[in-house]
Structures are given as C-alpha cells and as structure tokens.
Amino acid sequence: MIATESLSKRFPRVTALDRLSVDIGPGVTGLVGANGAGKSTLIKILLGLSPASEGRAEVLGLDVATKGAAIRERVGYMPEHDCLPPDVSATEFVVHMARMSGLPPTAARERTADTLRHVRLYEERYRPIGGYSTGMKQRVKLAQALVHDPRLVFLDEPTNGLDPVGRDEMLGLIRRIHTDFGISVLVTSHLLGELERTCDHVVVIDGGKLLRSSSTTDFTQTTTTLAVEVTDTDDHPDGTKALREALLARGADVQDGGAGLPGAGHLLLLTARSEETYDLVRDTVAGLGLGLVRMEQRRHHISEVFTTADEQGDQQRKEAVGHGG
Numbered sequence: 502m503i504a505t506e507s508l509s510k511r512f513p514r515v516t517a518l519d520r521l522s523v524d525i526g527p528g529v530t531g532l533v534g535a536n537g538a539g540k541s542t543l544i545k546i547l548l549g550l551s552p553a554s555e556g557r558a559e560v561l562g563l564d565v566a567t568k569g570a571a572i573r574e575r576v577g578y579m580p581e582h583d584c585l586p587p588d589v590s591a592t593e594f595v596v597h598m599a600r601m602s603g604l605p606p607t608a609a610r611e612r613t614a615d616t617l618r619h620v621r622l623y624e625e626r627y628r629p630i631g632g633y634s635t636g637m638k639q640r641v642k643l644a645q646a647l648v649h650d651p652r653l654v655f656l657d658e659p660t661n662g663l664d665p666v667g668r669d670e671m672l673g674l675i676r677r678i679h680t681d682f683g684i685s686v687l688v689t690s691h692l693l694g695e696l697e698r699t700c701d702h703v704v705v706i707d708g709g710k711l712l713r714s715s716s717t718t719d720f721t722q723t724t725t726t727l728a729v730e731v732t733d734t735d736d737h738p739d740g741t742k743a744l745r746e747a748l749l750a751r752g753a754d755v756q757d758g759g760a761g762l763p764g765a766g767h768l769l770l771l772t773a774r775s776e777e778t779y780d781l782v783r784d785t786v787a788g789l790g791l792g793l794v795r796m797e798q799r800r801h802h803i804s805e806v807f808t809t810a811d812e813q814g815d816q817q818r819k820e821a822v823g824h825g826g
C-alpha cells in the first residue's frame with residue numbers, strides 16, 4: 502500500500518523526516534510517535550501535498566512526487582486540526598466533499614447518507630456543525646475522508662481531544678472501516694496503548710527516524726521474562742535479596758523488577774531459557790524457606806520500544822508513554 506525509501510524532509514531549523522524507509526501493507530496500521538516525531542509531515546508527503554527533500558515514496562503504486570492528484574482521488578484524508586465550516590450541516594459538508602472528489606450528485610448524496618450512518622451521525626446530520634461536540638466533529642472529519650470510497654485512508658490523530666468513551670467509539674469505527682468496507686487505514690497517534698488494540702501493524706517513528714515496524718502481535722507477544730515475587734521470613738528478612746543472590750549463584754540471569762512501579766522493589770525479573778528456569782526458581786525458593794507470591798510470564802508493551810531508544814527526546818517519549826495507559 503505504502504513504500505518509502507530513504508525519505509527525508511528538512512525544514513530550515515529541523516529535520517522532520519530522516520531517511521525513513523518503511524513498507525506498509527493492507528489492514529489497519531498505526532503510525533506512533535511523540536509530538537513532533539514527523540507523523541503529519543509523512544502524511545502530507547504521501548498525499549503529494551508537500552515535496553520530500555530526498556528519497557522517494559509510493560502510495561498504491563503511485564509515485565508521490567508526480568502522481569499526487571491520482572493518489573488523492575484514491576486515498577481519504579482526515580486532517581489533525583479542526584477545519585470544519587460551522588454554519589453548514591454535516592450532510593451539506595460531506596456531500597460537498599464527495600462532489601469535490603468527483604462523485605455525481607446522486608451518488609454523492611447516497612454515499613453521504615451511508616457514511617454518516619456508519620459514523621453514527623445520522624440523526625444529527627441536518628444540524629449545523631458549529632453546534633457539534635468535539636467527538637461529533639471528529640466523526641464528520643472521518644465521514645468526509647470515507648465518502649468517496651477510497652482504498653486507503655490516512656487518519657491524523659483521530660482521537661485527539663476525545664474523552665475515553667469517545668476515544669473507544671472512534672477506535673471501534675476505525676477498526677470497522679477495514680472489517681466492513683475493506684478500506685486500509687493508516688492512523689497516527691501519540692497514544693501507544695490505544696493502537697495496541699486497534700491496529701494489525703505498528704510503525705514507530707522518533708525524531709523522523711524509523712524505530713520499529715512490526716505486527717502488533719510481535720509487539721505484545723509473550724516474552725521469556727519471568728517476574729517472581731516472594732515473601733520475607735525471620736531467616737531472610739529481605740526475601741527478594743536472598744533469592745536474587747541464590748539465583749545468581751546458580752547462574753540465572755536476574756534483574757531487579759524496575760523502578761517506579763508499586764511493589765517493584767520486591768520483584769525479580771529472570772530470563773527464562775527453558776522450563777528448567779521455572780524448576781530452578783521453585784526449588785531455590787523452597788530451599789530458602791520463602792513463600793512464592795507469584796511467578797508469571799511478562800508480556801511486552803508497545804511502550805517498551807521507546808525505552809530501547811537513545812537518550813534524545815527522552816522526555817517526549819516518556820510523556821507519550823505516560824498517556825498511553
């Protein structure tokens with residue numbers, strides 16, 4: 502669907518995209534990155550609205566440098582910022598956008614009604630947009646991106662400004678764009694957690710560079726990290742420390758449970774190389790006379806991808822991870 506090759510965009514003071522090479526197939530793909538990571542810049546280049554400084558990109562097999570108009574005919578776009586006229590109704594606006602995309606009047610009206618029903622704005626469709634809530638406005642923007650029945654849509658921060666209920670509703674609609682209509686989706690967000698549930702594939706960019714591109718299941722697959730928590734006893738007032746030392750003496754790969762989390766001081770993380778690691782933990786705990794509170798496999802979270810990145814932009818990444826819950 503989308504392929505970029507060493508794509509760069511330089512503004513006088515900042516490099517928004519830095520030699521980005523990525524392939525995106527059909528389905529729902531999340532483009533994740535902190536504010537300023539380059540998500541909107543990439544979308545504008547892919548739509549042929551802004552020229553790249555270097556490199557090349559294709560959307561649906563069309564070169565963005567020369568085939569912008571053809572791409573925009575086949576691709577829907579939901580921009581990040583509010584761009585809706587307050588005095589017209591959702592129906593008038595979406596029909597207008599459908600006509601701009603080349604649909605004849607009758608088809609434009611029919612597609613508008615279908616699309617507004619899909620985004621659940623059917624009852625309110627004749628009211629002026631100025632009186633709509635943020636969630637309703639986001640859904641009008643989504644409707645105009647879908648009305649000309651594109652093969653692919655770019656949704657730039659569609660959950661921005663929504664409360665948790667509105668966000669869940671929007672994520673459900675996005676998922677159904679693909680399942681009900683077969684339209685592929687590229688959706689951007691700085692909220693990592695929400696894309697975990699919605700997307701088949703996630704592309705993470707940071708400072709305009711590709712950090713990772715893989716299927717959502719690869720991001721969240723079960724790892725071989727074991728989290729172990731034990732009780733303290735009279736013999737071992739710090740049971741965790743005693744267990745750590747005993748396991749290290751037996752050659753296990755042990756780390757502390759990570760700072761900042763409640764109870765993390767009492768957690769040990771072990772790399773489980775095989776079933777024997779489970780036996781080793783159980784036997785060591787029993788040998789020390791400690792109680793085993795829990796021993797469980799840890800799952801990766803998408804946000805962990807940020808913790809492996811370099812120090813640059815660390816604060817922004819923390820913010821993004823913090824909002825990701």
Ligand SMILES: Nc1ncnc2c1ncn2[C@@H]1O[C@H](COP(=O)(O)OP(=O)(O)OP(=O)(O)O)[C@@H](O)[C@H]1O
Binds near residue numbers: 658
């Ligand atoms: N027209 C422009 N002129 C100069 N700098 C720009 C321009 N557009 C974007 N930038 C800069 O390029 C970088 C990437 O911006 P971009 O809008 O693509 O990020 P983003 O990931 O979409 O973040 P956000 O969600 O905040 O929009 C930022 O540092 C931004 O300030």
